[in-house]
Amino acid sequence: MPRALIITGEGFEDIELLYPYYRLLEAGFEVVIAAPSRGRVRGKHGYEVEADQALDEVDPASFDVLVLPGGRGPERARVHPRAGEVVAHFIDSEKPVAAICHGPQLLITARRVSGRRLTSYWGIRDDLVVAGAEWVDEPVVVDGNLVTARYPPDIPFWMREFFRLLERRGLLKPYPEG
Amino acid sequence: MPRALIITGEGFEDIELLYPYYRLLEAGFEVVIAAPSRGRVRGKHGYEVEADQALDEVDPASFDVLVLPGGRGPERARVHPRAGEVVAHFIDSEKPVAAICHGPQLLITARRVSGRRLTSYWGIRDDLVVAGAEWVDEPVVVDGNLVTARYPPDIPFWMREFFRLLERRGLLKPYPEG
Numbered sequence: 001m002p003r004a005l006i007i008t009g010e011g012f013e014d015i016e017l018l019y020p021y022y023r024l025l026e027a028g029f030e031v032v033i034a035a036p037s038r039g040r041v042r043g044k045h046g047y048e049v050e051a052d053q054a055l056d057e058v059d060p061a062s063f064d065v066l067v068l069p070g071g072r073g074p075e076r077a078r079v080h081p082r083a084g085e086v087v088a089h090f091i092d093s094e095k096p097v098a099a100i101c102h103g104p105q106l107l108i109t110a111r112r113v114s115g116r117r118l119t120s121y122w123g124i125r126d127d128l129v130v131a132g133a134e135w136v137d138e139p140v141v142v143d144g145n146l147v148t149a150r151y152p153p154d155i156p157f158w159m160r161e162f163f164r165l166l167e168r169r170g171l172l173k174p175y176p177e178g
Numbered sequence: 179m180p181r182a183l184i185i186t187g188e189g190f191e192d193i194e195l196l197y198p199y200y201r202l203l204e205a206g207f208e209v210v211i212a213a214p215s216r217g218r219v220r221g222k223h224g225y226e227v228e229a230d231q232a233l234d235e236v237d238p239a240s241f242d243v244l245v246l247p248g249g250r251g252p253e254r255a256r257v258h259p260r261a262g263e264v265v266a267h268f269i270d271s272e273k274p275v276a277a278i279c280h281g282p283q284l285l286i287t288a289r290r291v292s293g294r295r296l297t298s299y300w301g302i303r304d305d306l307v308v309a310g311a312e313w314v315d316e317p318v319v320v321d322g323n324l325v326t327a328r329y330p331p332d333i334p335f336w337m338r339e340f341f342r343l344l345e346r347r348g349l350l351k352p353y354p355e356g
Contacts, residue, residue, distance in 0.1 A: 015200075015225065019200055026341075045224050046223050047193065156200045
């Protein structure tokens with residue numbers, strides 16, 4: 001069973017976490033949510049999810065794909081000393097990475113945006129440009145293994161491109177049993 | 179392009195509407211949201227969507243599939259005089275119908291639950307049993323063209339079965355362009 005990691009923290013944008021979480025479960029993935037510490041994490045709109053692992057415990061090599069939802073979660077996660085290293089693993093090993101809204105803040109923390117074509121929530125565009133990214137204002141941007149989007153209305157386009165990438169990588173079975 | 183109708187109203191359960199909405203867009207559907215009147219409809223958790231059509235305006239024959247999210251939306255929608263007739267069209271013409279949580283209240287209003295095997299949020303189980311349904315406590319129940327589930331954690335299983343049904347009906351292209 002392919003394995004997905006979601007990195008987040010308190011104040012995540014609920015739908016940006018819940019959509020890829022349920023979408024990957026629907027496709028037969030095992031999905032692990034990691035946050036600065038284990039236990040309940042609450043979204044901006046009040047949905048709660050359980051962080052299965054603290055960032056300290058994450059073994060990034062055991063995962064096939066990474067998802068970085070937005071909201072205030074990425075700021076909470078990025079100050080954890082292991083966050084950058086965990087994210088960098090996925091970029092360096094060319095595993096599929098989906099990031100939306102403020103999620104790309106974690107790519108900056110990982111020092112992995114220089115030279116990448118991507119998008120994000122408009123409010124962090126300048127940070128990404130200063131960090132060396134080619135920032136574009138499009139609903140979804142695919143650059144190799146990196147699939148980025150701006151805000152919740154982009155979700156269907158973001159996930160369509162991400163799932164195309166997963167299919168190309170052989171990580172999908174259509175409508176798995178179980 | 180296949181067309182999906184979502185019927186809801188004020189106080190919908192946000193993720194139960196947003197997940198199938200984005201999921202169908204991701205799959206290349208045109209998706210129309212209908213409510214008692216046009217305009218903004220607000221979910222329990224504060225997400226807002228635009229009702230494209232008032233229930234009065236809906237031509238059910240122009241749609242291929244129906245989704246009935248839960249929360250308080252179905253109670254708001256079912257008191258509209260056309261709600262039952264619109265829902266009944268999908269059941270009678272054996273088009274795929276996905277309902278979750280309080281969504282099956284609209285199936286009662288349509289007088290289309292008698293003899294059907296289904297599930298729902300536990301709080302409306304008795305209404306469905308009295309209306310003649312075979313109610314079962316499972317994450318997802320498929321009975322012909324009707325796919326039902328209980329609450330948000332069932333969403334991945336609910337949508338997996340719904341999309342299997344759409345595939346069998348020839349309504350899906352894998353990862354459509356555009």
